[in-house]
Amino acid sequence: MILRGDMRAVVIDTPGGPEALEVRDFAIPLVRSDEVLIKVTAAGLNRTDVIQRGGRANLPPGATNILGLEVSGTVEQVGESVTGFKPGQLVVALTDSGGYAQFVSVPEGQVARAPQNLGLVEAAGIPEVAATVVLNVLMTGKFAPGETVLIHGGTGGIGSFAIQLIKALGGNVLVTSGSDEKCVQARELGADLAINYRTENFGEVVQAYGGADIILDTVAGSYLDANLKAMSTGGRMITIGKQGGASANIDFTLLMKKKLTLTGSLLRDRTPAKKREIMAQTVKIVWPLLESGAVQGTTDKIFALDDVVAAHRYFDEGTHQGKILLDCR
Amino acid sequence: MILRGDMRAVVIDTPGGPEALEVRDFAIPLVRSDEVLIKVTAAGLNRTDVIQRGGRANLPPGATNILGLEVSGTVEQVGESVTGFKPGQLVVALTDSGGYAQFVSVPEGQVARAPQNLGLVEAAGIPEVAATVVLNVLMTGKFAPGETVLIHGGTGGIGSFAIQLIKALGGNVLVTSGSDEKCVQARELGADLAINYRTENFGEVVQAYGGADIILDTVAGSYLDANLKAMSTGGRMITIGKQGGASANIDFTLLMKKKLTLTGSLLRDRTPAKKREIMAQTVKIVWPLLESGAVQGTTDKIFALDDVVAAHRYFDEGTHQGKILLDCR
Numbered sequence: 001m002i003l004r005g006d007m008r009a010v011v012i013d014t015p016g017g018p019e020a021l022e023v024r025d026f027a028i029p030l031v032r033s034d035e036v037l038i039k040v041t042a043a044g045l046n047r048t049d050v051i052q053r054g055g056r057a058n059l060p061p062g063a064t065n066i067l068g069l070e071v072s073g074t075v076e077q078v079g080e081s082v083t084g085f086k087p088g089q090l091v092v093a094l095t096d097s098g099g100y101a102q103f104v105s106v107p108e109g110q111v112a113r114a115p116q117n118l119g120l121v122e123a124a125g126i127p128e129v130a131a132t133v134v135l136n137v138l139m140t141g142k143f144a145p146g147e148t149v150l151i152h153g154g155t156g157g158i159g160s161f162a163i164q165l166i167k168a169l170g171g172n173v174l175v176t177s178g179s180d181e182k183c184v185q186a187r188e189l190g191a192d193l194a195i196n197y198r199t200e201n202f203g204e205v206v207q208a209y210g211g212a213d214i215i216l217d218t219v220a221g222s223y224l225d226a227n228l229k230a231m232s233t234g235g236r237m238i239t240i241g242k243q244g245g246a247s248a249n250i251d252f253t254l255l256m257k258k259k260l261t262l263t264g265s266l267l268r269d270r271t272p273a274k275k276r277e278i279m280a281q282t283v284k285i286v287w288p289l290l291e292s293g294a295v296q297g298t299t300d301k302i303f304a305l306d307d308v309v310a311a312h313r314y315f316d317e318g319t320h321q322g323k324i325l326l327d328c329r
Numbered sequence: 330m331i332l333r334g335d336m337r338a339v340v341i342d343t344p345g346g347p348e349a350l351e352v353r354d355f356a357i358p359l360v361r362s363d364e365v366l367i368k369v370t371a372a373g374l375n376r377t378d379v380i381q382r383g384g385r386a387n388l389p390p391g392a393t394n395i396l397g398l399e400v401s402g403t404v405e406q407v408g409e410s411v412t413g414f415k416p417g418q419l420v421v422a423l424t425d426s427g428g429y430a431q432f433v434s435v436p437e438g439q440v441a442r443a444p445q446n447l448g449l450v451e452a453a454g455i456p457e458v459a460a461t462v463v464l465n466v467l468m469t470g471k472f473a474p475g476e477t478v479l480i481h482g483g484t485g486g487i488g489s490f491a492i493q494l495i496k497a498l499g500g501n502v503l504v505t506s507g508s509d510e511k512c513v514q515a516r517e518l519g520a521d522l523a524i525n526y527r528t529e530n531f532g533e534v535v536q537a538y539g540g541a542d543i544i545l546d547t548v549a550g551s552y553l554d555a556n557l558k559a560m561s562t563g564g565r566m567i568t569i570g571k572q573g574g575a576s577a578n579i580d581f582t583l584l585m586k587k588k589l590t591l592t593g594s595l596l597r598d599r600t601p602a603k604k605r606e607i608m609a610q611t612v613k614i615v616w617p618l619l620e621s622g623a624v625q626g627t628t629d630k631i632f633a634l635d636d637v638v639a640a641h642r643y644f645d646e647g648t649h650q651g652k653i654l655l656d657c658r
Contacts, residue, residue, distance in 0.1 A: 263589065266586070
C-alpha cells in the first residue's frame with residue numbers, strides 16, 4: 001500500500017536568497033520497492049542547499065526542488081525489497097533531495113539506524129558531516145593514525161565534527177578559522193593547532209608545524225598556493241568546496257617534487273551503490289565513537305521548518321559553530 | 330677489496346648545451362657494502378639527463394655530476410652485504426647518477442638480472458622506461474585491464490615502450506604525437522588511436538573516444554586544460570614532466586565533477602627502499618613480457634661513449650623514435 005496525504009516541505013522554484021524559499025503542501029512521496037519512507041524529525045542544513053537555492057547546483061538524477069540532504073526520523077513504511085528496516089525504527093539518512101519536509105523516501109542503502117545516546121533531532125546533523133569526512137579523509141585520503149589533517153573552516157558543520165573524529169581516530173588536526181574566538185573554540189573541540197587565516201599565512205604556519213598529510217579543502221582557488229605549501233611530501237588534498245573560487249594557478253614543480261595528490265569530490269552526485277558503501281563505512285567507523293561519547297554532535301541552532309528563511313539567513317551570516325537544523329515535526 | 334683504476338665517464342661541470350658535456354678519466358667508483366659495481370656495457374639517455382646538463386636538476390642525495398640514470402653490464406664486484414648478485418652476471422640497473430661511464434656502483438635493490446632474449450646493449454634502454462610506466466601507470470595510477478591510458482609523446486622512449494606494455498597488460502592506449510608520420514609509427518607499435526596534436530585538439534578527440542582513465546603526462550602546463558577534458562570520471566593524471574611549462578590554471582569545478590586525481594612524480598629522487606620496490610615490481614611484471622616477445626626494446630640509435638655530445642644533440646632534435654643509447658665498452 002502506498003501512503004498518500006499532505007505534508008509540508010520547503011521548495012525553491014526561483015533561485016535566489018533565503019526569501020526565495022517557500023514552505024508549501026505536497027503529497028507524501030511514493031515509496032519505491034528499494035526505499036524507506038521516513039517521517040522526518042529534523043533535517044540538517046548544508047552549504048549544498050545554499051548552492052541549490054542559488055540555482056548553481058548540479059542536481060543528481062532524480063533530485064527534486066525540495067531542498068535537504070540529511071534527516072533523522074522514524075520509519076513510516078518500507079518498500080517491498082527492503083530488508084534492513086521496519087516501521088517504527090529510529091533512523092538517519094542521506095537524501096538526494098527532499099529532506100526539508102515532513103516525509104521523505106530514501107533508498108535503503110542511504111538509511112542507517114540512529115546512533116544511540118544522541119537526541120533524534122541532533123542526529124539529523126550527523127549523516128552529511130560524518131559521511132563527508134569518512135568518504136574524503138578516510139576512504140579517498142587514506143588517512144592513517146598519526147597523520148596530520150588540515151581542515152579549513154574549523155568551527156563550521158564539517159570542521160567541528162571532523163576535528164573530533166580525526167582526533168578520536170588518532171590523527172593530528174590543524175584548522176583554519178576566521179577569528180581568534182573561533183580558533184579558541186576549535187582548540188576546545190580538540191584541534192592541535194588553530195590558525196586565524198586573517199592574521200596568519202596558514203601555508204607557512206602549517207609548514208613550520210611539520211606539514212599536513214591530508215587537506216580537506218572547502219576553499220579551492222584562493223587557497224591553492226598555500227595548500228600546496230602546507231602539504232608534506234606525499235600529501236593528499238581533497239577539494240569538496242569552492243568558496244575561494246573555482247580556479248587557480250597550479251605549480252607542477254611542487255606537485256612533482258612533493259609527490260602531491262589533488263582530487264575533487266562531491267558527495268551528492270555519487271551513485272546509490274557508492275552512497276550505500278559510504279553509509280556502511282560511516283556507521284561502522286563513526287557510530288561507535290558517537291555512542292561512546294568520544295565524538296559528540298555539534299548543534300548550533302534549531303529552527304522550526306516554517307522558519308526556514310530565518311535558518312538560511314543565519315547560515316549565510318557564517319557565524320554559526322556546528323550544525324543548523326530544522327525541526328520538521 | 331676495493332677496486333681502483335681508471336675509467337672514462339661523461340661529466341657536466343658547467344651547465345649548458347650538448348657541447349658542455351666532457352668525457353674525462355675518473356677512478357673506478359668505490360663499492361659500498363650494499364652496492365654492486367657494474368662494468369657498463371651501455372647506458373640509456375633520458376630527458377632528466379638533459380635537465381641535469383642544463384643545470385636545472387634537483388639532484389637526489391649522493392648524486393654526482395657524472396650523468397646517466399640507467400645501464401646494462403656485467404657485475405664486476407659486489408659489496409659485503411650483497412646477496413642477490415655475483416661477479417660475471419649480466420644485469421641492468423637504475424642508477425642515481427653515474428651511468429654514462431665504464432663502471433658504476435649501484436645499490437643492490439636497483440639492480441636486476443638482464444632480461445633474456447634481448448641484447449645487452451639494447452637492455453640498457455629498459456630500466457627507466459619500464460620503471461617509469463610501472464611506477465606511474467600501474468602502482469600510482471592503479472591501472473586495471475580494460476582501462477584507457479593516454480600517453481603524450483607516443484614515439485619517444487617512454488611512449489614507444491608504454492604503448493606495448495599497456496597493450497600487453499590488456500589496456501587501450503591513446504597517444505599524442507607531433508607528426509602524422511609519428512602517429513603511423515605509434516599505431517604500428519600497437520596504439521589504438523594516435524592523435525597529431527598539431528592538427529587536432531586532443532582533449533576533444535579523446536573525449537569523443539570515450540575518455541582516458543589514466544594520463545601519463547610529460548607536458549604539464551600547456552596541456553592541463555585539454556588533459557582535464559580528456560579524462561573520464563574517476564580519471565587519474567600523473568605528471569612526470571613539464572615540457573609545456575610548470576604552471577597552468579586548474580579548473581576545480583571539473584576536478585570535483587569528474588572526481589579527477591592529479592598527482593606528480595619523479596623517479597630519480599625516490600628513496601633506495603622505494604626504488605627497490607619499483608625495480609622488483611618491474612622485473613615481476615615487465616621481464617616475462619620482454620622474454621616472451623610481447624614487449625620489445627625500441628632502440629633508435631647507439632652512439633659511442635666518446636660521441637656523447639652528438640648523442641645529446643640528436644636527443645635535443647626530438648626526431649628519435651625509441652631510445653638513444655651510449656655504448657660504453
